Structures are given as structure tokens and as C-alpha cells.
Amino acid sequence: MFIRQKDFDPEKIAHSGQCFRMxxxxxxxxxxxxGRCARLSPCPGGYMLDCPGEDEPLWRRYFDLDxxxxxxxxxxxxxxxxxxxxLARGVRILRQDPFEALITFIISQRKNIPAIRxxxxxxxxxxxxxxxxxxxxxxxxxxxxxxxxxxxxxRAPYVLGTARMVNEGELDLEACGALDDQALxxxxxxxxxxxxxxxxxxxxxxxxxxxxxxxxxxxxxxxKEKYPQGFDMERYRGYAGVMQQYLFFAAKKGCx
DNA sequence: GGCCAGGGCAAAG
DNA sequence: CTTTGCCATGGC
Numbered sequence: 001m002f003i004r005q006k007d008f009d010p011e012k013i014a015h016s017g018q019c020f021r022m023x024x025x026x027x028x029x030x031x032x033x034x035g036r037c038a039r040l041s042p043c044p045g046g047y048m049l050d051c052p053g054e055d056e057p058l059w060r061r062y063f064d065l066d067x068x069x070x071x072x073x074x075x076x077x078x079x080x081x082x083x084x085x086x087l088a089r090g091v092r093i094l095r096q097d098p099f100e101a102l103i104t105f106i107i108s109q110r111k112n113i114p115a116i117r118x119x120x121x122x123x124x125x126x127x128x129x130x131x132x133x134x135x136x137x138x139x140x141x142x143x144x145x146x147x148x149x150x151x152x153x154x155r156a157p158y159v160l161g162t163a164r165m166v167n168e169g170e171l172d173l174e175a176c177g178a179l180d181d182q183a184l185x186x187x188x189x190x191x192x193x194x195x196x197x198x199x200x201x202x203x204x205x206x207x208x209x210x211x212x213x214x215x216x217x218x219x220x221x222x223x224k225e226k227y228p229q230g231f232d233m234e235r236y237r238g239y240a241g242v243m244q245q246y247l248f249f250a251a252k253k254g255c256x
Numbered sequence: 257g258g259c260c261a262g263g264g265c266a267a268a269g
Numbered sequence: 270c271t272t273t274g275c276c277a278t279g280g281c
Contacts, residue, residue, distance in 0.1 A: 017262055109263035115279050116262080153277030158264080195264050216262035248262075 001056045004046035007069035009090025016091050016249060018205045020104055020117045021124075021133075032124075034058055034097055035132045064092045064208070072210075072242040075235055080226045081243060084250035091245050094205055098173040099166060100133045101206035106158050106193040108201075115151070122150040139163035158193025165191055181209050204241040213240045218251040 010029050014022035021032040028041030038051035038059055049059055060066060069092065074081035103123075108116050120133075127134035127142060139147075140163045147156040165171040176187050184207060188199040200214035213233065215223070223231050236243050 105262075106264095108261090110261055110276085111263095111278075112261040112280065114261095118279080148277085151278060154264095154275090155277080193264065197263060201262070214262070217260085218262065252262095 001049045001051070001059070002043070002046055003049055003063075003065065005065055007090055008047070008063070008065065008092060010040045010047060012088060012090045012249065013063075013092060013094070015113075015252075016088075016245060017113050017252070018094055018201075018245070019096060020113070020120045031059075032132065033062060033094075033100070037131075061095055064095060067092070069242070072239040074243060074246070078235075081246065084246040087253055088246040088249035091249055093208060093210060093242060093245065095208050096206045097133065098176070098202060098206040099136055101202045102162060102166075102173070102188070102191070102194070102198075103133075103139070103159055105198045105201040105205075106162060106191075107152060107155055109155065109193070109198065119151050126150065136163050136167040140167040155193060161192035162194065177207060181211060184209065185212075204244075210239045210241045211237065213244045216248075218248055219244060222247050222251050 010022070013019070014024070014029055019033065023030050023032075025039070028039055028047075031038045031040060036051065036055055036058070038049055038055070041048050041050070049056075051059055069089075074085045076082065104116065104120055107119050107123075111119070123139075124131055124133055126146075127138045129135075129138075139159060142160065142163075144156050144160050147159055152159060162171070166173060171187065171191055176184055179187060181203065184203055185196070185199045188194050188202055189196065194202075197214050197216060200212040203209040203212040204214060233240050
């Protein structure tokens with residue numbers, strides 16, 4: 001499948017910190033998600049996505065290729081966000097699997113991105129089928145001891161407890177999709193190891209709730225240093241989460 | 257070796 | 270309702 005969309009930059013998406021299983025591979029990327037694997041390679045005028053033909057709609061949805069990101073622009077009066085946008089343009093908000101997003105962002109707490117990737121790879125390698133992200137049942141059946149062996153540390157009981165809730169239907173991630181933003185956040189926060197920040201990440205990166213605005217240490221620093229008078233969230237109602245990704249990307253680049 | 261990382265949680269103020 | 274200390278581990 002040839003992809004010619006504007007505002008689509010796999011390199012930036014791979015380093016955006018919303019997914020942890022895009023890996024550079026001979027000039028392109030190997031993407032693992034949705035229980036599948038695909039390859040993205042640059043070609044003149046766009047990118048080529050190699051995958052089974054019947055999977056194409058799924059990957060279009062995953063990469064949010066049918067949205068126009070020209071509609072998600074920073075306010076011209078917001079100088080800092082405009083510069084962040086110049087750097088981050090091409091990042092899209094993925095539609096990841098809710099369970100994978102939930103577990104990976106529980107793992108993410110107090111870890112840097114390379115460490116998160118390592119943990120997720122161990123989890124997939126030990127408990128997943130064919131290297132895919134493990135099912136709720138597979139994690140639920142695992143011992144806390146063994147999970148700790150995957151560098152999860154104090155997060156091991158969180159991951160285990162949350163997987164058990166999902167596996168036993170106490171937390172129905174599919175049914176959660178019908179909830180409004182506030183109810184969804186509350187539902188996710190019932191899981192152990194899930195607070196407001198992790199819930200917002202799952203809302204944004206899996207449920208595509210573009211108003212979700214996760215505040216981690218980087219964003220917190222940015223807001224305090226660059227917006228001492230406050231960040232006007234109302235200005236970006238409907239897509240504040242996209243602006244958050246631009247700010248996060250710029251903060252991690254560290255050149256603003 | 258010290259500091260930091262896409263935080264959550266329970267206890268205390 | 271807002272602070273505070275603790276929680277494991279790896280990268281730099």
C-alpha cells in the first residue's frame with residue numbers, strides 16, 4: 001500500500017513515545033501492533049507499507065491516515081507551540097490496542113523510553129504468541145515473580161492486577177469505548193497502577209480521545225517554563241492532545 | 257556514583 | 270484538597 005499523506009512522518013512517530021514497538025530496519029521501520037507486523041519504507045513521494053492486503057484498512061486506521069492534520073494547527077499567536085509544531089509536524093495520534101496501551105503506560109511510569117521498550121520486548125518475547133503483545137489471559141496467568149524478572153520492578157503487581165481485571169471482565173476495555181471522556185478516565189483509573197496520567201495516555205493513544213492532555217514530567221516542565229501564565233486549553237478544544245504531542249516532541253528534542 | 261525517567265499510592269498536612 | 274516519601278531498574 002502506497003501512502004502519500006501529508007503530515008505523516010514514521011520516523012517522528014517511532015520516537016514520539018506513544019508506541020514502543022516501531023523499530024528502525026534497513027532504511028524503514030518494522031511495526032508491530034494489533035497482533036500483526038508490517039514494514040514501512042520510504043519511497044519517492046511517500047511511504048510504502050508492506051502487509052497482507054486484508055490488513056490495509058487496519059493499518060490505515062492505526063496510523064490515523066484518514067484524518068487531516070492540517071485541521072489541528074497551533075494558534076499563530078502561540079510562538080512556542082508554533083516552533084514545536086515545526087519540529088514535530090508529521091506526528092499522528094495512533095489508534096493502538098487499548099490493552100497494550102494500558103499495560104505499556106503502566107510500565108512507563110518513572111522509566112525512560114529506551115527502558116520501556118526493553119520491558120515491552122521482554123514481555124512480548126516471554127508471554128506473547130509469535131512475538132506479539134501478550135493477551136490479558138497470558139499476563140494474568142503469569143506469576144508476579146516472573147514479571148519482576150522482566151525489569152518491571154514495583155510495577156509488576158500493577159501489571160498483574162490490571163491484566164487480571166481485564167481478563168476477568170471486571171474492566172471491559174471494549175465496552176469502555178462507549179463511555180464519554182470523564183467516565184472513561186474514571187473506569188481506567190480503577191485499575192491498579194493507573195492514575196490520571198496513564199489514563200489520559202490510554203485515552204489519547206488507544207481510544208483516540210483527542211481532548212486528552214497527559215501531563216508527564218516533560219510537559220509539566222514545559223508548561224511551567226514556557227507558559228507561566230497558564231496554557232489555554234480551551235483554545236485547542238477538540239484536539240488539545242495533538243498539541244500535547246507536539247509539545248512533548250519538542251521538549252524531548254531539547255532545542256527550543 | 258548521583259541523577260533522572262511519559263507516576264501511582266498511601267499517609268500526612 | 271494539596272504535599273510528601275517511597276517504590277525498582279537501567280541509561281547516562
